[in-house]
Amino acid sequence: EKEDVTVVKLNEVTHSVFYAPQYAAISQGFFSDEGLKIEITNGQGADKVLTAVISGDSDIGFCGPEASVYVYNQGKEDYAISFAQLTKRDGSFILGRDPDPDFTFDKLIDKDVIGGRKGGMPMMNLQWVLKQNGIDPDQDVNIDSSIQFAAMAGAFKGGTGDYVSLFEPTALALEKEGAGYVVASLGVESGEVPYTCYNATKSYIEENPDIIQKFTNAIYRGQLWVKENSPEEIAQAIVEFFPDTDIDDLTAVVKRYKDQDSWNTTPMLTQDSFEHMQNIMESAGELNKRAPFDDLVNTKFAETAIENIK
Amino acid sequence: MYMSEKNFSKEHEQYIKKLKTNRFNVIATRTILLVFFIIFWEVAAELQWIDSFITSQPTRVLKTLVNLFTEGTLFKHLFTTVLETIIGFTTSTILGTVIAIILWWSPFISKVADPYLVVLNSLPKVALGPIILVWVGAGPVAIIVMAVLISLVVTISGVYSGFTDVDEAKITLVKTFGATKLQILTKVVLPASYPTITNALKINVGLSWVGVIMGEFLVSKAGLGYLIVYGSQVFQLDLVMTSILILSLAAGVMYQIIAYIEKKLIPYK
Amino acid sequence: MYMSEKNFSKEHEQYIKKLKTNRFNVIATRTILLVFFIIFWEVAAELQWIDSFITSQPTRVLKTLVNLFTEGTLFKHLFTTVLETIIGFTTSTILGTVIAIILWWSPFISKVADPYLVVLNSLPKVALGPIILVWVGAGPVAIIVMAVLISLVVTISGVYSGFTDVDEAKITLVKTFGATKLQILTKVVLPASYPTITNALKINVGLSWVGVIMGEFLVSKAGLGYLIVYGSQVFQLDLVMTSILILSLAAGVMYQIIAYIEKKLIPYK
Amino acid sequence: MPTPVLSIEKLTKIYHSLNGETLAIKDFTLDIGEGEFIVIVGPSGCGKTTVLSILAGLLFPSSGLIKYSNDEVTLGYMLQDDHLFPWRTILDNVYLGLEIQNRATTENKRRAELLIETYGLGKFKQHYPAQLSGGMRQRAALIRTLAINPEILLLDEPFSALDYQTRMAVTDDIGSIIKKEKKTAIMVTHDLTEAISLANRIIVLTKRPAVIKQIFDIKLTSTDHSPTQNRNAPEFMNYYNEIWKELDVHV
C-alpha cells in the first residue's frame, strides 16, 4: 500500500484553527487512506498562495476564491479553479477594548476599526457587513487598512484603533490577556460565502483528476468527522498542528467556530454563494468584471465525493 | 569639450578621437542594451514567449504609469516614500554619527559595546517588524523606526571606522599644539573622516530605502511599498512592476544626489 | 598570559596590572550590563511596568526555548534557515566574484554596466519579493534568490573595488616579467584583494541573513523567519522574541566564523 | 655656551606592551643653549623620536627631569611628513596652531600671513595642499609651526619625505628661515650632510637603548654659514667621515 503514496503540496493561506476539518482529515488518516501525503506550506496571504499554485510550486492552493477571480480577470490563461469548499463563513471576529454584550454595529460609527489590507477578503467582508447594517464604510467609520494581516493583533494591543477584526486563535489570545473582547462575529453577520476553498490550475486538474478526487474525498470525510465529534475531540485531533496552543484554548476556539456553523458540511461550492462573494467584491469596488461561475468552479469532484462517501 | 588655442600633435588628435569614439561606444551600447531589452520584453510578451501576466510588459507598465499619473496618485505615493526615506536617513545619519563619536571618545565604552554591536549588526532587523509595530504603534513612525534600525548599525560602524582610520600623525600634530580631546574631534577627526562618512551615507541611503519599503509592507496607507503590496494582493503585477521601476529610479536619483553632495563637500579631492 | 624568565621592571608590572584590570573591567561591565538588562526585563515584566505579553520576558523566552528544544523542532528551524543562508551566501559570493572579475577584465563592460549597477544597487530588493515569488515560484528557491539578490550587488561592488584598489605598481611589476592578463588576475589582483574580499564577505553574510528572513517571510514551511511569521500570526510574541534571539545569536556566530576564516586565510597580516 | 633654555637630566623611557618592555632611552642628559641648533643622529629605531616626543610633552618619561628656563616656553614640533590638512587651504593650515591655542587674534593671524608672504607662499595662500609641490608643502608646514611663535623648534626628520634635490634646496631654505627667526632648534635626521651643514652640535646616539655616544661641536670655516656654503667648507668631509664611523651602520 505504502508504495504508491502520492505527495501533494498544499499551500494554505494561513495556519488557523478555522481550518480544523482539514487538520482533522490529516490526523484521522483520511488522506493516507486515499494514498495521499499532504505537505503543508504556510502561504501567508491569498495572493501568495495563488502565486505558488500558478507557478507550479504548490499543487493545491487553499484560500478565498476571490484571489482566483483576480487572476482570472487579469487574463491569466492557466488560471486556478476552485474544486472544494471548506469554510462557508468569515472566520473573523470584531473585538472591542471592553466587553460589550449589547454590541450593535452603530457603535462603530466614528470609531477606528482595524480591518485587513485593501483588496483582501477580510476587509471586503467587513465592508459588506457594515453596509448590511446600514453603515457606510467609507463615511461613517474609520477603517484602518494600513496594517499587515499578521500584525493587526499586535497593533491593537499596542494601542492602535478602537476595534479590530481578528481570526482565531488571535482573538482568544487577546481576550485572555484582557486586551480585547469579542463583540461580534463577522461570520454570523455576513451570511454564507465560499470563504476558503481548495483550488488548482486548470492544467493540473486536467492532468491529475484522480488526485483531485482523492483529495476532495478526504476533505469531505474530514468535514463529516468534525460534524460528528465534539469540540474536545476535535481539539485533541488537531492539537499536533498547534503545538504552542494550550489544549483548553484550542477547545474553546473550536467550539466557537463549530457553534457558529463555520464549516461546510460538504465540499460543494454553490453558484449562489459564489455570486454572493462577487457581490461583496463588487460592493467593495475591487471587481470591475464578474467572472463566470462555470469557468472558475468545478463541482464535479465534490459531487462524486458526496455520492461515494456515506 | 576642452578646447585650447594650442596646436596639438597629430598623435594627440588621434588620441582624442579615440577617446570620443570610446565614449560614444559606451553610451551607445548602454542605450542599445536598454532599448533592446525593452523591445525584447514587449515582443516576447506579445508573442507569448513569456507569460505577460507574470512578467508584465512595457506597454502595460506605461499604461499603468499614465493611469497613476492622471489619477494624481503617483506623486502622493512617491512623495510619501521619499519623505519617509529622507527622515529615516537623516535620523540614522545623525544618531549614528553621535554614537560613533561616543565610541571614539571613550575606548572603554567602545570595547564594552563591541560584542553587542557585532550581534546587532548581524541580526536581520527585518525580523523585528512585528515587534516594532507593537512597540511604537502602527503608523508612519513604525516605518521610520524600521528604516533607522536597518541603517543605524551600518552607519555607526562606517563612521566609527572612519574615525579610527584617521592618520595618527595628524592627531599627534594637533597634540603638539596642545589640543584638547574636543579640539582633536572637531579639528581633525571629523573633517578627516568626511570621505568615509559620505561613503557610509551612500550605503545608509540604500538601507533606508530597504527599511522604508519593509516598513510599508508592514503598515502603510500610501507609498510605493503600499502600491506593491496592494498590487500583489489583487494580482495586478503591472502595478507591482511599475512601482518597482519608479522605486529604482527614485533610489538611483537619491544616490546620485548624495554622490553630488559628497563632491561639493569635499572640494579638495 | 605571556610569561618570560626575564625580570621586568616595577613600572612594567604596574603596566601589566593596569592592562589586566582594564580588561577585567570591560568584561565585567559587559556581563553586568547583560545580566542587569535581563533582570530588569524580567522584573519589569513581573511588576507589569511593561506589558509582558508584548515584550515577552526572559523566563517566557526560556520556556519557549525549552519547548522548541524538547519538541525537537528548534534544530529543524535553525538548520533550515542556516542552510538557506549558507547556500545564498555561497552563491552570491561566487557569482559576485565572477561578475567582478568580468568587470575588471573588460573596462568597456564595466563602463557600460556602471549606471545599471547604480540603479540595481539602490533598488530596495525587498520590493522584488512578490515578483520573485511569481518568477521563480514559491519555494526554497525563492528564499535563496532573495538572499542572493540582496547581497549580490554589494558583493560585486565590494570585490570589484578591491580589484581596482590593487596597487598599480604591483601590476606594473608583474608586467615587467611579461605577465598575461590572466596571470595579472591570478598572481596579483586576486590574492592582493583577499582582505577586501573577506571584508565584502562579512557584509555579504549579514545581507544573506536579511535576504533569507525576508524570503521566509514571503514563503516558507520552516525556518526562523517562518517561526516569526507564525508566531505573530497566532499572536505568540514569546515565540517571535525567542526566534529573534536565536537568530541574532546564529548570525553573530556565523559572523565570527567568517572573521576566523579571514584570519586563517590571511596569515601574513 | 649661552644660558641653557632647556636642560634634560637623566631622561629614561621604557615602552610597555603585553609582550614585554622596551628600554628606548637611558640616562639622556643634555643642556641646550638659546639659539642653538642641535642635531641628533643615531641608528634606526634607537629612540630619537622618543626623545623629541617627551620634550614636546606627547609622552611621559619613565624617569628623569626636563627643565625649561621659562615655564611658559612655547614649543613647535615639525614631523617627518608635512601633515597639512587636505581639507584646509594653506592659510587655514597655518592658522591651525593659533586656533587650537585660542590665540587666533587678528594680530597673530596677520603675523602668520606675513610669514607666508615672507617665505614665498603668498600666491598659494588660498590653494589646497594637494596643489603644491612637496617642497612648498614642507615650507608651509614650517610656517604653520612658526605661526605660534615657538621659542624652541623640534624637528623630526623634517625633510626625509622629499626627493634628494628638493631636499637639498629645502634644507637651505628652511635652515636659513630658522636662523633668521633666531629659534632654538633640535632636529633629528639620518642625513649627515644635512646634519653637518645645519648644526651647532651633533649628538650621536648608540643603538637602543639610546645613550649619548659622542657630541660633536661643529665649527665650519665658511663665508656666510648658509647650509650650502657649509657643505663646501674644508672641514666638512672630516666631520662626515668621523661621524659616519661613530654611527657604525649595518643593514
Add this chain to the structure above:
Amino acid sequence: MPTPVLSIEKLTKIYHSLNGETLAIKDFTLDIGEGEFIVIVGPSGCGKTTVLSILAGLLFPSSGLIKYSNDEVTLGYMLQDDHLFPWRTILDNVYLGLEIQNRATTENKRRAELLIETYGLGKFKQHYPAQLSGGMRQRAALIRTLAINPEILLLDEPFSALDYQTRMAVTDDIGSIIKKEKKTAIMVTHDLTEAISLANRIIVLTKRPAVIKQIFDIKLTSTDHSPTQNRNAPEFMNYYNEIWKELDVHV
C-alpha cells in the same frame, strides 16, 4: 666602448590626456655597452621613469627606435619600493618572475634559491616580507629581479624608500651584487653620491621634455671600485659639484 647591447635612437614620448598633451621625452639617443652601469639623473618629473618604462616595454614610444643586440634579451626591472607581495614568503616572491615566464623549473628554482643564500637571506626564505627590515626587503626585491637571469637591469630609484644610513649600506651591497653578476644596468636616482659611486656614465637630463643635457664619464681612482671606496676617491667631490651645477635645482 664595448659593442652596445642596447641602442636608443631619437626616442620621443608624448602623454595624452583630455586636458592636453605632455611631451615627456624628446629625441633621446644613447648607446649602452655590455656590462656598463648607466645612471640617469634629472629634475623631478622630467621623464626618467618614462625612459625606463619604454625600455621595459611597459609603454610604447611615440616615435624613435630601440634596438637590442640580441632579440631574446631578458630585462629585469626594479622599482622604487620593493613591492614584495605580502601574501608570499620571500622564497615565493623570488620565484614570481620564473612562475610568470613559465620557467619555474627545478633548476631555475635552485638557482634562485642559491641567490638568496649567497646574498644573505637564507635564514629568511620562509618569512613573510613584513618580517624583514627595509634593507633586507630591498635586497629580496633585487634577488627577485635577478632570479629570471636578466641581461639588462633597469633600476628606478631602487633605494629611495630607505632611510639614509640603510641606503648607504644597501647601495654598497646591491652595487657589488650587480657588478659581481656582471649585469648591464640602467639606474635612475636623485642621489648624486649614489650616482657617482656606482656609475660608469651619468646622463644628466634637462627639465621636461627630457633631453640629454650632458653625459659624464665617471673615472674614479679608488682601490677596489666598491661604492664605499669610490665615495672617498679624490675626484668624487669635483664630479659632485659639476653635476650639481648642471642640475640647477630650485624648489
